[in-house]
Amino acid sequence: MTLVFPMTADDGFVFAATGAQYRGLAQRAARSLRAAMGDDIQIDLFADVAVDDPVFNQVHILDYVGTRPKMEALRESRFAHTVYLDCDVVAVADCSDMFALLRQFDCIGAHDQYGNATVPMHQPTLDLPAGFRQINSGVMGIRKSDKTQAFLRRWEQRIADEGERWDQPVLRELLWDSDLRVWILPPEYNLMHTSYVPAMSKAMAAPRLFHITSLHEAAGAAEKTNQPFEPDAFLGEEALTMLHDLLGRDRSLGAAPSVRDRIGALLRRYPKVEKRARSIWRRLR
Numbered sequence: 001m002t003l004v005f006p007m008t009a010d011d012g013f014v015f016a017a018t019g020a021q022y023r024g025l026a027q028r029a030a031r032s033l034r035a036a037m038g039d040d041i042q043i044d045l046f047a048d049v050a051v052d053d054p055v056f057n058q059v060h061i062l063d064y065v066g067t068r069p070k071m072e073a074l075r076e077s078r079f080a081h082t083v084y085l086d087c088d089v090v091a092v093a094d095c096s097d098m099f100a101l102l103r104q105f106d107c108i109g110a111h112d113q114y115g116n117a118t119v120p121m122h123q124p125t126l127d128l129p130a131g132f133r134q135i136n137s138g139v140m141g142i143r144k145s146d147k148t149q150a151f152l153r154r155w156e157q158r159i160a161d162e163g164e165r166w167d168q169p170v171l172r173e174l175l176w177d178s179d180l181r182v183w184i185l186p187p188e189y190n191l192m193h194t195s196y197v198p199a200m201s202k203a204m205a206a207p208r209l210f211h212i213t214s215l216h217e218a219a220g221a222a223e224k225t226n227q228p229f230e231p232d233a234f235l236g237e238e239a240l241t242m243l244h245d246l247l248g249r250d251r252s253l254g255a256a257p258s259v260r261d262r263i264g265a266l267l268r269r270y271p272k273v274e275k276r277a278r279s280i281w282r283r284l285r
Contacts, residue, residue: 005096005097005099005100006096007040007041007042007096007099008099009042010079010080010081011042011079011080011081011096011099011102012041012042012043012044012057012077012078012079012081012082012083013030013033013041013042013043013044013082013083013084013085014043014044014045014046014073014074014077014079014082014083014084014085015029015030015043015044015045015046015073015084015085015086015087016045016046016047016062016069016070016072016073016084016087017045017046017047017048017069017087018047018048018062018065018069019048020222021216021222022087022222023045023047023049023051023222024221024222024223024225025087025088025215025216025221025222026045026047026051026087027051027053027055027225027226028221028222028224028225028227028228028229029085029086029087029088029089029090029091029229030043030045030053030055030056031055031226031227031228031229032090032091032092032228032229033085033091034055034228035091035228036091036092036093036094036095037091037094037095037096041096042057042079043055043056043057044056044057044058044059044060044077044078044079045058045059045060046059046060046061046062046069046072046073046076047059047060047061047062048061048062048065048069049061053225058078060073060076068156068159068167070084070086070137070140070167071152071155071156071159071167072156074140074142074152075149075152075153075156077142077144079144080143080144081099081102081103081141081142081143081144082102082141082142082144083095083098083099083102083139083140083141084137084139084140084141084142085138085139085209086137086138086139086211087215088138088211088212088213088215088216089138089139089190089209089210089211089212090209090210090211090212090215090229090231090234091208091209092206092207092208092209092210092231092243092247093206093207093208093247093250093253094208094253095189095208095209098141098185098189099141101141101183101185102141102142102143103143104181104183105143105181105182105183106142106143106145106147106148106180106181106182107140107141107142107143107148107151107175107180107181107182107183108140108141108182108183108184108185109135109136109137109139109140109141109182109184109185109190110135110136110139110184110185110186110187110189110190111133111134111135111136111184111187112133112134112135112136112168113136113187113190113191113192113193114192114193115130115133119134119166119168119169120133120134120168120169122166122169123169123172123173124162124164124169124170124173125173126173126176128172128173128176132172132176133172134168134169134171134172135168135171135172135175135182135184136168136190136192136211137167137168137171138190138211139185139189139190139209139211147179147180148180151174151178151180154174155167155170155171155174158170158174186205188204188205188206188207188208188209189208189209190209190211191207191209191210191211192210192211192212192213194210194212194234194235194239195239197235197239197242197243198236198238198239198242200242200246202245202246202249204246205246205250205252206243206246206247206249206250206253207243207246210231210234212229212234214234215229215234218233221233231243
């Protein structure tokens with residue numbers, strides 16, 4: 001499989017997991033990632049115990065064993081450009097272009113899609129504008145530098161010192177006060193609200209990464225660790241049909257332009273003909 005944006009030895013994904021349930025989810029999520037992107041990508045796991053599984057290139061033992069190991073995984077990653085994924089993130093398409101973004105930006109992530117929920121509404125110390133939405137830290141990329149290492153340490157330390165239950169509100173405040181160059185990913189790179197899928201237009205980009213928090217409680221989700229997650233485990237028939245349609249049409253994933261797109265490109269070379277064709281099309285609709 002040829003990646004849309006070829007990755008280098010400096011690029012890699014990391015998962016972080018503590019406890020048997022999360023380690024099992026990480027194994028299955030990593031297999032979904034390889035199924036979507038091929039075997040040439042690098043995937044590391046940070047875990048509380050050793051995990052013997054060839055799906056991971058390397059397994060690192062966490063120094064701190066708690067409910068928020070992602071900061072340590074990002075900070076201790078061996079890669080210059082790291083994309084961290086929660087254990088309940090399921091890849092369905094190539095997302096290697098995130099590493100191209102990390103050659104330009106210090107930090108990348110998608111907005112939390114539930115802006116009126118408890119976690120996004122929580123503001124530990126600062127009263128921030130609603131338009132400065134939290135980044136959902138379940139999909140987050142970092143370019144390694146002294147500046148980002150110091151940022152990750154501040155994030156980790158504040159969580160520990162203040163006993164915060166959630167990491168995203170603190171992350172939001174730190175980003176507000178930082179000078180990091182941050183890029184906000186489109187929602188298809190961290191799609192949590194799967195009800196969007198059946199209503200998506202065929203002109204929209206296909207989802208790359210689903211973030212399915214219900215996998216934490218789903219019976220048997222952490223079992224069959226030698227198998228990837230399949231979209232039909234969390235998408236209904238209508239959403240699954242639309243997903244396959246979107247993936248097949250997405251030109252940024254290598255799909256060929258449709259006949260309509262090719263005709264449009266040809267007409268744009270002849271403005272007068274295009275104007276006349278549009279006029280006829282409007283009358284026929």
